[in-house]
Structures are given as structure tokens and as C-alpha cells.
Amino acid sequence: MLRLVYFSTAKLGLDQGSLEAIMASAVAHNRAAGVTGVLLFNGLNFLQALEGPEPVLERLYARIERDPRHAGVRIIRREAIEAVTFPDWGMKLTQVPRSESLPLRKSEEVANSLINLSGQDIQKIIDAFLSLN
Numbered sequence: 001m002l003r004l005v006y007f008s009t010a011k012l013g014l015d016q017g018s019l020e021a022i023m024a025s026a027v028a029h030n031r032a033a034g035v036t037g038v039l040l041f042n043g044l045n046f047l048q049a050l051e052g053p054e055p056v057l058e059r060l061y062a063r064i065e066r067d068p069r070h071a072g073v074r075i076i077r078r079e080a081i082e083a084v085t086f087p088d089w090g091m092k093l094t095q096v097p098r099s100e101s102l103p104l105r106k107s108e109e110v111a112n113s114l115i116n117l118s119g120q121d122i123q124k125i126i127d128a129f130l131s132l133n
Contacts, residue, residue, distance in 0.1 A: 001084065002054040004061055005077035008046045008070040018069060035060060036086040046070055051084040 019041065030036065035052035048064075050057055065073050 008073040
């Protein structure tokens with residue numbers, strides 16, 4: 001089993017309908033493929049953790065990289081895992097309001113600082129993303 005955590009920036013104008021389309025597709029595909037995960041969105045950036053069989057995640061991530069609804073896709077964690085963290089979720093979306101007091105570049109700085117975290121610190125990755133808001 002593999003866990004991939006990536007960060008990206010949404011294209012301008014991504015609306016609620018687009019988010020719902022992303023989730024509908026992800027839930028249907030992921031459950032059938034044995035993939036679980038969580039997607040965080042703060043109105044500007046995505047942080048997604050995906051877990052599942054390595055060949056399946058490799059193909060899924062290749063599609064994610066080509067998706068025109070975001071840019072700057074960057075893996076911040078890739079690791080072998082014994083068991084999934086989100087066993088009941090084909091995908092779960094959590095939208096968090098973005099604070100207007102933080103500069104836009106701050107989210108990129110946080111992603112860059114997460115690269116050296118250990119596998120036990122996935123929760124810290126999510127906490128760091130949420131603290132942007």
C-alpha cells in the first residue's frame with residue numbers, strides 16, 4: 001500500500017459545481033479502485049492525501065497532474081504504509097475558509113516546509129494546511 005500527499009493551486013474561477021464534479025468522480029472511481037483519501041481546499045489550494053495500491057495510485061496521480069483545474073502539483077510525501085488512514089472514505093472533501101490576512105505566497109512556503117516530515121507526521125501536514133486559514 002502507498003500514501004501520496006500532494007499540494008496544488010486551483011485555477012482561478014473554480015466554483016462549487018466544479019468541486020462537486022471532482023468529488024463525484026473521485027468517490028465513484030476511488031471506491032472501485034480501492035483508493036481512500038481526503039481532499040482539503042481553502043479556496044486557493046488543494047492538499048490531498050491518497051492511499052491505496054501502488055500501481056493504482058501511480059495511474060491516478062498521473063491523471064491528477066494533467067487535470068486543468070489546478071496547477072503547480074507537487075508531491076510532498078510518498079511512503080509505503082501498512083494500513084489506510086481513511087478506510088471508510090472513497091474521498092472526503094473538507095473546505096476551509098482562507099484567511100484574508102495571510103499573503104498568497106504563504107501557502108507555498110508551508111508546502112515547501114513539509115517536504116522533510118516523517119510518515120508519522122501526516123496529521124501535522126493537515127494541521128499546517130488548516131492553519132493557513
